[in-house]
Amino acid sequence: MTDPFDRQELLEELDGDIEFLAESVEILEEDAPKLLLDIRSAIDAQDAQAAATAAHTLKSMVGNFCASSAYEAALQIETDGKAGDLSGCRTGLTELEHEIERLQAALAEFLQETERAAE
Numbered sequence: 001m002t003d004p005f006d007r008q009e010l011l012e013e014l015d016g017d018i019e020f021l022a023e024s025v026e027i028l029e030e031d032a033p034k035l036l037l038d039i040r041s042a043i044d045a046q047d048a049q050a051a052a053t054a055a056h057t058l059k060s061m062v063g064n065f066c067a068s069s070a071y072e073a074a075l076q077i078e079t080d081g082k083a084g085d086l087s088g089c090r091t092g093l094t095e096l097e098h099e100i101e102r103l104q105a106a107l108a109e110f111l112q113e114t115e116r117a118a119e
Helices: 007-013 018-044 048-063 068-082 089-118
Strands: none
Touching: 018 048, 018 089, 048 068, 048 089, 068 089
């Protein structure tokens, strides 16, 4: 299984600013559950546009972490939602939730490793 994010690319994007990374991870931890709930609620309500909008926001957020698997999962929901086709979105949401969990765990581990290395 591939890593949930590209560590080297992320560090390059952030110019090595670990403090900013920590703040960004905190925002992801705060916002991702609500966005996932928004997607689920939109799918339940058969509101394709709302699903697409929430998926787009989450896609942009995980894109900042160079997290290709989570990005692709969110993109698929966004694309399906824009097309008005929610038929595969429940499966896509399960995959997205899994990828977000993997990303958050990997980012937390990465931050711990980075802090230990700085000591």
